[in-house]
Amino acid sequence: MSKQMTSHDRSETPAAVPPPDPGSPLAWVDPELVDKLLEQAGEGAELLGPDGLLAELTKSVLERALDAELTDHLGYERGDPAGRGSGNSRNGASGKTVHTDVGSVRLDVPRDRNGSFEPQIVPKGATRLQGFNDRIIALYARGMTVRDIQAHLHEIYGVDVSADLISNVTAAVLDEVKEWQNRPLERVYAAIFLDALRCKVRHEGRVVNKAAYLAVGMDSNGAKDVLGIWIDSTEGAKFWLAICNELKNRGVEDVIFVCCDGLTGLPEAIESVWPDTLVQTCIVHLVRASMRFVSYKDRKTAAARMKEIYRAANQQQALEALERLDEAFGTRYPAMIATWRASWEQFTPMLGFPPEVRQVLYTTNMIESLNYQLRKVTRNRGHFPSDDALLKLNRPRFDAASF
Numbered sequence: 001m002s003k004q005m006t007s008h009d010r011s012e013t014p015a016a017v018p019p020p021d022p023g024s025p026l027a028w029v030d031p032e033l034v035d036k037l038l039e040q041a042g043e044g045a046e047l048l049g050p051d052g053l054l055a056e057l058t059k060s061v062l063e064r065a066l067d068a069e070l071t072d073h074l075g076y077e078r079g080d081p082a083g084r085g086s087g088n089s090r091n092g093a094s095g096k097t098v099h100t101d102v103g104s105v106r107l108d109v110p111r112d113r114n115g116s117f118e119p120q121i122v123p124k125g126a127t128r129l130q131g132f133n134d135r136i137i138a139l140y141a142r143g144m145t146v147r148d149i150q151a152h153l154h155e156i157y158g159v160d161v162s163a164d165l166i167s168n169v170t171a172a173v174l175d176e177v178k179e180w181q182n183r184p185l186e187r188v189y190a191a192i193f194l195d196a197l198r199c200k201v202r203h204e205g206r207v208v209n210k211a212a213y214l215a216v217g218m219d220s221n222g223a224k225d226v227l228g229i230w231i232d233s234t235e236g237a238k239f240w241l242a243i244c245n246e247l248k249n250r251g252v253e254d255v256i257f258v259c260c261d262g263l264t265g266l267p268e269a270i271e272s273v274w275p276d277t278l279v280q281t282c283i284v285h286l287v288r289a290s291m292r293f294v295s296y297k298d299r300k301t302a303a304a305r306m307k308e309i310y311r312a313a314n315q316q317q318a319l320e321a322l323e324r325l326d327e328a329f330g331t332r333y334p335a336m337i338a339t340w341r342a343s344w345e346q347f348t349p350m351l352g353f354p355p356e357v358r359q360v361l362y363t364t365n366m367i368e369s370l371n372y373q374l375r376k377v378t379r380n381r382g383h384f385p386s387d388d389a390l391l392k393l394n395r396p397r398f399d400a401a402s403f
Helices: 007-012 031-042 053-074 130-141 146-157 163-181 237-249 266-273 283-291 296-310 315-329 334-342 344-352 355-361 365-378 387-393
Strands: 090-100 103-112 188-203 206-218 224-232 254-260 278-281
Touching: 053 090, 053 103, 146 163, 163 224, 163 387, 188 237, 188 387, 206 237, 206 387, 224 237, 224 387, 237 266, 254 266, 266 278, 278 283, 278 344, 283 296, 283 334, 296 315, 296 334, 315 334, 315 344, 334 344, 344 355
Parallel strands: 188 254, 254 278
Antiparallel strands: 090 103, 188 206, 206 224
């Protein structure tokens, strides 16, 4: 057993961390209380879990807060003679179990004789604190199923919750997504990046592949924002046209660049909504598409030749690099060259800009990063029971640091 440090030892030991900022909630924590809790834990008392010291501390804090709320409601302190003849008084307490981040806690909720007391910290009818709901949503967002969440909460917190409760909590996310999906947008974006992620969803009794359409905008200051997520059975230019029109209806009047993959009909759909927009093919998508026709032994050399194209100083040098690629591989891989030529009109816009601008525009890697995050949370799912479940799991909680 390790030697316990006495209070004398502690007083002579320099502080390992600076004291908390006066405005921080930590400034209200009594260090002696923390020492006492750790001392009890060192003596064998359980710190975490449903019967742990933190649960008991949570119970004490909540009950004191409820008592303070009742005092404020009545207008006098417990035992104060001023309460005599006031028309209302304390009337014992009723037992109630609430789920918290540290487990289930049994509370004695104070009552008043007139029944007019409405506690705010633990409202009437509430069986779980808001932090507990957030914990459920966080677990759901990591890709855990309802059954996984039930098992996790029972194992870690000793809390048994029903599948209906978990479904009801996560259903609130859907309302949040719908509100977010309809919010007004900026009038002008420097660039919008479009891409789609394939997911398996149950539809009419069978599991099918569906496309989760994603749009990320970048404003004139370089700040990025997820503009929306849409679900459809397949990825097609017609649906992308509907998305672009929706973005325009939400306030996007103009876009300088739209970076997307080489989907047939997509450039025309974009230009029909924003006629002056430059449509830029994602180079990563273009290279991947052309590489499908190249044998493994030639891929390294072909990739080096392609790099000469998209790193060319101008359109003329890029065209010359394409001709060299054609001379080297055109006979063996005509489909590779055809892929580049078919995408040439949407590939060349970025060549008229300096390297700093190209670095932002030449790829949808920004949105690919977002796709990677979504794939991480969907990895545990064989399929989604509905489109709404897919939207709830992939709810947009991304900021610029995410990309």
